[in-house]
Amino acid sequence: AQTVTQSQPEMSVQEAETVTLSCTYDTSESDYYLFWYKQPPSRQMILVIRQEAYKQQNATENRFSVNFQKAAKSFSLKISDSQLGDAAMYFCAYCESDKLIFGTGTRLQVFP
Amino acid sequence: GAGVSQTPSNKVTEKGKYVELRCDPISGHTALYWYRQSLGQGPEFLIYFQGTGAADDSGLPNDRFFAVRPEGSVSTLKIQRTERGDSAVYLCASSLSLAGYNEQFFGPGTRLTVL
DSSP states (O other): OOEEEOOOSEEEEETTSOEEEOOEEEOSOSSOEEEEEEEOTTOOOEEEEEEETTOOSOOEETTEEEEEETTTTEEEEEEOSOOGGGOEEEEEEEEETTEEEEOOOEEEEEEO | OOOOEEEOSEEEEOTTOOEEEEEEOOTTOOEEEEEEEOTTSOOEEEEEEETTEEEEOTTOOSTTEEEEOTTSSOEEEEEOSOOGGGOEEEEEEEESSSOTTSOOEEOOOEEEEEO
16 A cells, blocks of 8 residues: 655745755656645645656645655645745645555744 | 635533534535544544535444535535544535545534544
8 A cells, every 4th residue: 555654744944044844755657647745734634735656746836845856755835925924734645546545744843 | 705614612411411513614616525524633534525425434433424515515524322432623624526636625614522
Protein backbone atom coordinates (compact mmCIF):
# COMPACT_ATOMS: atom_id res chain seq x y z
CA ALA A 1 0.00 0.00 0.00
CA GLN A 2 1.06 3.55 -0.67
CA THR A 3 2.33 5.50 2.33
CA VAL A 4 2.97 9.15 3.03
CA THR A 5 5.55 10.27 5.59
CA GLN A 6 5.88 13.66 7.20
CA SER A 7 8.92 13.57 9.44
CA GLN A 8 8.45 16.97 11.08
CA PRO A 9 5.70 16.91 13.72
CA GLU A 10 6.20 20.63 14.39
CA MET A 11 7.85 23.55 12.66
CA SER A 12 8.05 27.23 13.49
CA VAL A 13 8.81 30.32 11.46
CA GLN A 14 9.00 34.03 12.01
CA GLU A 15 6.54 36.24 10.22
CA ALA A 16 7.78 37.25 6.73
CA GLU A 17 10.34 34.44 6.67
CA THR A 18 10.35 31.25 4.57
CA VAL A 19 9.72 27.73 5.82
CA THR A 20 9.82 24.34 4.11
CA LEU A 21 7.72 21.36 5.15
CA SER A 22 8.91 17.90 4.12
CA CYS A 23 6.96 14.98 2.71
CA THR A 24 8.01 11.66 1.21
CA TYR A 25 5.78 8.98 -0.25
CA ASP A 26 6.01 5.48 -1.55
CA THR A 27 4.41 4.28 -4.76
CA SER A 28 5.02 2.02 -7.71
CA GLU A 29 2.80 4.10 -9.99
CA SER A 30 4.24 6.40 -12.65
CA ASP A 31 1.35 8.85 -12.85
CA TYR A 32 -0.37 10.17 -9.76
CA TYR A 33 -1.33 13.32 -7.93
CA LEU A 34 0.04 14.91 -4.78
CA PHE A 35 -1.58 17.52 -2.57
CA TRP A 36 -0.89 19.75 0.39
CA TYR A 37 -3.87 20.53 2.62
CA LYS A 38 -4.04 23.04 5.47
CA GLN A 39 -6.19 22.35 8.54
CA PRO A 40 -6.71 25.33 10.86
CA PRO A 41 -8.28 24.90 14.33
CA SER A 42 -11.71 25.11 12.69
CA ARG A 43 -10.97 21.55 11.40
CA GLN A 44 -11.89 22.33 7.81
CA MET A 45 -9.27 21.01 5.39
CA ILE A 46 -8.33 23.53 2.71
CA LEU A 47 -6.39 22.68 -0.44
CA VAL A 48 -3.14 24.64 -0.62
CA ILE A 49 -1.50 23.26 -3.75
CA ARG A 50 -1.46 20.17 -5.97
CA GLN A 51 1.03 18.54 -8.33
CA GLU A 52 0.60 16.08 -11.18
CA ALA A 53 3.45 13.61 -11.24
CA TYR A 54 3.89 13.68 -15.01
CA LYS A 55 4.51 17.43 -14.94
CA GLN A 56 8.18 18.33 -14.50
CA GLN A 57 7.46 21.88 -13.47
CA ASN A 58 6.93 22.52 -9.79
CA ALA A 59 3.50 23.88 -8.90
CA THR A 60 3.19 27.37 -7.41
CA GLU A 61 0.24 29.21 -5.87
CA ASN A 62 1.12 32.74 -4.78
CA ARG A 63 3.35 32.36 -1.66
CA PHE A 64 3.18 28.56 -1.79
CA SER A 65 5.38 26.40 -3.97
CA VAL A 66 6.50 22.80 -4.05
CA ASN A 67 9.78 21.06 -4.68
CA PHE A 68 8.74 17.84 -6.41
CA GLN A 69 11.52 15.27 -6.80
CA LYS A 70 9.90 12.29 -8.52
CA ALA A 71 12.89 9.97 -8.40
CA ALA A 72 13.38 10.61 -4.71
CA LYS A 73 9.60 10.48 -4.09
CA SER A 74 9.79 13.76 -2.27
CA PHE A 75 7.19 16.54 -2.26
CA SER A 76 8.09 19.46 0.02
CA LEU A 77 6.07 22.63 0.53
CA LYS A 78 7.72 26.03 0.70
CA ILE A 79 5.85 28.94 2.25
CA SER A 80 7.37 32.32 1.49
CA ASP A 81 6.69 35.56 3.36
CA SER A 82 4.95 33.63 6.15
CA GLN A 83 1.90 35.22 7.70
CA LEU A 84 0.22 34.70 11.06
CA GLY A 85 -2.74 33.19 9.23
CA ASP A 86 -0.53 30.41 7.89
CA ALA A 87 -0.41 28.84 11.35
CA ALA A 88 -2.17 25.47 11.07
CA MET A 89 -1.65 21.75 10.58
CA TYR A 90 -0.38 20.90 7.13
CA PHE A 91 -1.04 17.51 5.58
CA CYS A 92 0.64 16.02 2.56
CA ALA A 93 -1.56 13.62 0.60
CA TYR A 94 -1.20 11.15 -2.25
CA CYS A 95 -4.12 10.24 -4.48
CA GLU A 96 -4.55 6.47 -4.90
CA SER A 97 -7.55 5.11 -6.80
CA ASP A 98 -9.41 8.40 -6.34
CA LYS A 99 -9.00 8.46 -2.57
CA LEU A 100 -6.50 10.49 -0.57
CA ILE A 101 -3.80 8.91 1.58
CA PHE A 102 -2.63 11.45 4.15
CA GLY A 103 0.54 11.83 6.17
CA THR A 104 0.45 12.47 9.91
CA GLY A 105 0.80 16.21 9.48
CA THR A 106 3.13 19.03 10.50
CA ARG A 107 2.01 21.70 12.92
CA LEU A 108 3.27 25.09 11.77
CA GLN A 109 3.62 27.92 14.25
CA VAL A 110 4.19 31.46 13.03
CA PHE A 111 5.75 33.97 15.41
CA PRO A 112 5.37 37.74 15.01
CA GLY B 1 -22.26 28.76 -3.25
CA ALA B 2 -22.40 26.89 0.01
CA GLY B 3 -19.63 24.51 0.96
CA VAL B 4 -19.85 21.01 2.36
CA SER B 5 -21.84 20.94 5.57
CA GLN B 6 -21.90 18.29 8.27
CA THR B 7 -24.28 17.77 11.14
CA PRO B 8 -24.03 17.57 14.04
CA SER B 9 -20.75 19.36 14.64
CA ASN B 10 -20.31 17.45 17.89
CA LYS B 11 -21.90 14.23 19.07
CA VAL B 12 -21.47 12.62 22.47
CA THR B 13 -22.86 9.16 22.93
CA GLU B 14 -22.55 6.18 25.22
CA LYS B 15 -20.81 2.95 24.38
CA GLY B 16 -23.16 0.59 22.60
CA LYS B 17 -25.43 3.26 21.15
CA TYR B 18 -26.23 3.89 17.49
CA VAL B 19 -25.25 7.16 15.78
CA GLU B 20 -25.86 8.80 12.43
CA LEU B 21 -23.64 11.49 10.95
CA ARG B 22 -24.90 13.57 8.04
CA CYS B 23 -23.07 15.17 5.14
CA ASP B 24 -24.46 17.68 2.63
CA PRO B 25 -22.08 17.97 -0.33
CA ILE B 26 -21.64 20.90 -2.65
CA SER B 27 -24.48 21.00 -5.15
CA GLY B 28 -23.57 19.25 -8.38
CA HIS B 29 -20.71 17.24 -6.93
CA THR B 30 -21.19 13.60 -7.85
CA ALA B 31 -18.37 12.18 -5.74
CA LEU B 32 -18.60 12.06 -1.95
CA TYR B 33 -15.99 10.79 0.51
CA TRP B 34 -15.89 9.94 4.20
CA TYR B 35 -12.67 10.07 6.23
CA ARG B 36 -11.95 9.52 9.90
CA GLN B 37 -9.34 11.57 11.76
CA SER B 38 -8.12 10.32 15.10
CA LEU B 39 -6.30 12.63 17.50
CA GLY B 40 -2.85 13.55 16.22
CA GLN B 41 -3.30 11.70 12.93
CA GLY B 42 -4.08 12.52 9.35
CA PRO B 43 -7.49 11.65 7.94
CA GLU B 44 -8.00 8.00 6.96
CA PHE B 45 -10.25 6.99 4.10
CA LEU B 46 -13.46 5.14 4.94
CA ILE B 47 -15.71 5.06 1.86
CA TYR B 48 -16.59 7.00 -1.25
CA PHE B 49 -19.61 7.27 -3.50
CA GLN B 50 -20.01 8.07 -7.15
CA GLY B 51 -23.64 9.05 -7.41
CA THR B 52 -25.76 6.74 -5.27
CA GLY B 53 -23.47 3.74 -5.24
CA ALA B 54 -20.52 3.06 -2.99
CA ALA B 55 -17.56 2.89 -5.36
CA ASP B 56 -15.08 1.84 -2.68
CA ASP B 57 -15.86 0.91 0.93
CA SER B 58 -12.52 -0.74 1.65
CA GLY B 59 -11.72 1.69 4.47
CA LEU B 60 -14.70 0.86 6.66
CA PRO B 61 -13.13 -0.74 9.74
CA ASN B 62 -15.84 -3.39 10.36
CA ASP B 63 -19.48 -4.20 9.77
CA ARG B 64 -20.64 -1.79 12.47
CA PHE B 65 -19.99 1.02 10.00
CA PHE B 66 -22.30 1.65 7.08
CA ALA B 67 -22.93 4.62 4.79
CA VAL B 68 -25.69 5.48 2.35
CA ARG B 69 -26.36 8.11 -0.27
CA PRO B 70 -29.85 7.18 -1.53
CA GLU B 71 -30.48 10.12 -3.88
CA GLY B 72 -26.92 10.88 -4.89
CA SER B 73 -26.66 13.98 -2.75
CA VAL B 74 -26.84 13.84 1.06
CA SER B 75 -24.97 10.99 2.71
CA THR B 76 -25.33 9.44 6.14
CA LEU B 77 -22.61 7.51 7.96
CA LYS B 78 -24.12 5.07 10.42
CA ILE B 79 -22.27 3.46 13.30
CA GLN B 80 -23.88 0.67 15.29
CA ARG B 81 -22.91 -0.46 18.81
CA THR B 82 -20.42 2.35 19.19
CA GLU B 83 -17.12 1.67 20.95
CA ARG B 84 -14.75 4.08 22.68
CA GLY B 85 -12.27 3.52 19.87
CA ASP B 86 -14.75 5.06 17.43
CA SER B 87 -14.12 8.47 19.01
CA ALA B 88 -12.67 10.71 16.29
CA VAL B 89 -13.51 13.52 13.91
CA TYR B 90 -15.44 12.25 10.90
CA LEU B 91 -14.79 14.33 7.81
CA CYS B 92 -16.85 14.42 4.65
CA ALA B 93 -15.62 15.73 1.30
CA SER B 94 -17.10 16.13 -2.15
CA SER B 95 -15.69 16.67 -5.62
CA LEU B 96 -17.01 17.21 -9.13
CA SER B 97 -16.18 13.66 -10.10
CA LEU B 98 -13.96 10.79 -9.08
CA ALA B 99 -11.00 11.82 -11.23
CA GLY B 100 -7.94 11.93 -8.99
CA TYR B 101 -6.90 15.44 -9.89
CA ASN B 102 -10.19 16.96 -8.80
CA GLU B 103 -10.02 18.93 -5.59
CA GLN B 104 -11.87 17.39 -2.70
CA PHE B 105 -13.74 20.05 -0.73
CA PHE B 106 -14.01 19.17 2.93
CA GLY B 107 -16.66 19.92 5.50
CA PRO B 108 -15.84 21.00 9.07
CA GLY B 109 -16.31 17.48 10.40
CA THR B 110 -18.31 15.88 13.18
CA ARG B 111 -16.46 15.23 16.41
CA LEU B 112 -17.77 11.96 17.83
CA THR B 113 -17.08 11.16 21.47
CA VAL B 114 -18.04 7.73 22.80
CA LEU B 115 -18.12 7.58 26.59
